[in-house]
Amino acid sequence: MRSASKWRQGFATVWLMLVAAMAHTSPCQRGPTDFSEKPASSLERLTQFAFLPKRESGMYRRKFVGAASLAGLTAWLARPVSALAPLSRNGLGLQLWTVRNQLETDAQKTLEAIRAAGYEQIELMNVVDSRQLVQTAQELGLKVRSAFFNWETVAVPGSKNAPQLDTVIEVAHEIGLEYLVFGYIGKQARDTADKMKTIADNANEAAEKIADAGMKMSYHNHSFEFEQLDGGQAGFEILMDRFDPKLINFELDVFWAAIGGWDPLATLKRLGQRVGQIHLKDLKSGVGTIYDEGQVPKDAFQEVGDGIIDMTEVMKIADANGVTQFHVEQDQSPDPIASIGQSAKFVRGIW
Numbered sequence: 001m002r003s004a005s006k007w008r009q010g011f012a013t014v015w016l017m018l019v020a021a022m023a024h025t026s027p028c029q030r031g032p033t034d035f036s037e038k039p040a041s042s043l044e045r046l047t048q049f050a051f052l053p054k055r056e057s058g059m060y061r062r063k064f065v066g067a068a069s070l071a072g073l074t075a076w077l078a079r080p081v082s083a084l085a086p087l088s089r090n091g092l093g094l095q096l097w098t099v100r101n102q103l104e105t106d107a108q109k110t111l112e113a114i115r116a117a118g119y120e121q122i123e124l125m126n127v128v129d130s131r132q133l134v135q136t137a138q139e140l141g142l143k144v145r146s147a148f149f150n151w152e153t154v155a156v157p158g159s160k161n162a163p164q165l166d167t168v169i170e171v172a173h174e175i176g177l178e179y180l181v182f183g184y185i186g187k188q189a190r191d192t193a194d195k196m197k198t199i200a201d202n203a204n205e206a207a208e209k210i211a212d213a214g215m216k217m218s219y220h221n222h223s224f225e226f227e228q229l230d231g232g233q234a235g236f237e238i239l240m241d242r243f244d245p246k247l248i249n250f251e252l253d254v255f256w257a258a259i260g261g262w263d264p265l266a267t268l269k270r271l272g273q274r275v276g277q278i279h280l281k282d283l284k285s286g287v288g289t290i291y292d293e294g295q296v297p298k299d300a301f302q303e304v305g306d307g308i309i310d311m312t313e314v315m316k317i318a319d320a321n322g323v324t325q326f327h328v329e330q331d332q333s334p335d336p337i338a339s340i341g342q343s344a345k346f347v348r349g350i351w
Contacts, residue, residue: 091120091143092347095279095329099336100125107133110337115140117341118348123327124148127172127180128163134175146179146251146277146325147172148220154182154206155189155199165206169213179277179325180210181251183220193229193238200242207247218251218276219243226260227291236262240271249276253329254309256281259296261289264309268317277325278318280347282307298332303339305346312350 094114096103102110111133114122122137124130124147134144149172152162172180182203189195207217225236252275254264268275282302290296304311318326328347333339 089326089351090145090324092118092344092351093121093123093143093146093325093327094119094340095123095327096125098328098330098333098340102336103133108136111137111140111142113337114340115142117337118344119328119340121145121327123181126150127168127175127177131171131175144175145177146181146218146327147175147177148181148183151182151184151186154203155185157202165209169210169215172215173213177215179216179218179251181218181220181277182206182248183251184222185224187224190224190235191229193231193233193235196229196235196238197242200239204242204244204247207244211247216276217248219248220251220279221253221256221260222293223256223260223289223296224291224293226257226262236260240274245274249274251275251277251279251325253279253281254311254314255279255283255301255307255329256293258283258309259287259290259300265313265317268314268321271321273321275318275321275323277327278314278323279327279329280304280311280314280343281329281331282309282311284308296331301330301332303330303333303346304328304343305349306342311347315350 094117099110099114102113111122119142121143124133124144127147127149130147137144149168150162152159153165153168156162157165168180185196185199189199203217203219210217219239221236225239226234228234229238250271252264252268252271254268257264257267268278282304284300284302285308287297287300290300315326326347328340328343330336330339330343
C-alpha cells in the first residue's frame with residue numbers, strides 16, 4: 001500500500017506535467033490571445049493556462065479562475081499528510097474465533113448471519129483446511145483478506161504439531177490472502193527475553209518468505225506480551241525492537257493491550273504506521289491488569305461500545321496512520337450472533 005505522501009507526490013507530478021503540456025498548446029487551442037503582449041514567463045504561463053478554457057455564456061472564463069485553481073492546488077499539496085482525507089477502509093470484518101462454536105454446528109447459516117449483521121469480510125482462524133469455508137463466504141459476498149496460522153510454524157520451525165510455512169503460504173496464495181497473522185506464542189516459549197528475541201528473529205525469516213509470495217505478515221498481540229521479562233523489558237517491546245518493520249506489521253488488539261496494562265490509544269500512536277490491522281474488542285470496567293489470557297473472566301469481553309475503550313478515538317488514530325483493516329472480535333459471549341450484530345451497529349455509527 002502506497003503511503004499518502006507518495007500518492008500526493010505522484011498526483012502533483014502528473015498534474016504539473018498536464019499543466020506544462022497545456023501551457024504549450026497553440027493560441028487557437030487556448031482561445032483569443034493578444035499578440036502585442038510581451039512573452040509570458042514559464043510561471044506566468046503555468047498560472048494563465050492552468051486549465052483549458054471553457055465557454056460560459058459565449059465567453060471564455062477569466063484567466064484568474066485558472067490562477068485561483070492552481071493556487072488552491074498548491075495550498076492543498078502543501079498540507080501535512082495528517083490533514084488529508086483518510087484512506088478508504090476495506091469494509092468491516094469479523095474474526096471468526098467469535099463464532100467458532102456456531103461454525104462447527106452450521107457453517108453456512110453462521111456465515112449468512114455474519115453477512116446479515118452487516119459485515120463485509122471475515123478473518124480466518126486458521127488458513128490451512130479453510131478452502132470450503134472461504135468458498136462459501138465468497139459466494140455470500142464476504143471478502144477474505146486475512147487469516148491466522150499456527151504459531152508453532154514460526155516459533156518452533158519443523159514442529160510436527162504445525163504445518164510447514166511453505167504449506168501455509170501455498171494455501172494462502174491459493175485463497176488470495178493479503179495478510180498472514182502470527183497470532184499467539186505458547187507459555188513455554190515466551191517466558192524469557194531470549195526466547196522472545198529468538199521468536200522475533202524466526203518471524204523475520206518467515207515474513208521474508210511471505211513477502212516474496214506477495215503477502216504481509218501481521219503479529220496479533222494478547223496481554224502476555226506486555227508483562228516485563230528478565231532484563232526489565234516487556235515482550236512487546238522486544239518484538240517492536242526486533243521485528244523488521246518492512247516485513248512485519250502489527251494487528252493491534254485493543255482489548256488485550258488494555259487488559260495488559262498499556263493504553264491502546266497511546267500504543268496506536270507509538271506504533272504509528274507499523275499497525276496494519278486492528279481488532280475491535282471492548283473491555284469491561286474494573287477488570288484490572290491480567291497477563292495470563294487463561295485467567296480473564298468471560299464477562300470481561302464486551303460488545304464494541306459497551307466497555308471502557310474509546311473506540312471513536314481508536315478509529316481516528318488508525319485513520320491518521322493509514323489503517324484499512326478492522327475486525328470485530330469477542331472471545332466470549334453468551335450469544336455470539338447477537339453480540340456481533342450489536343457490535344456491528346455501533347461500529348457503523350462511528351465508521
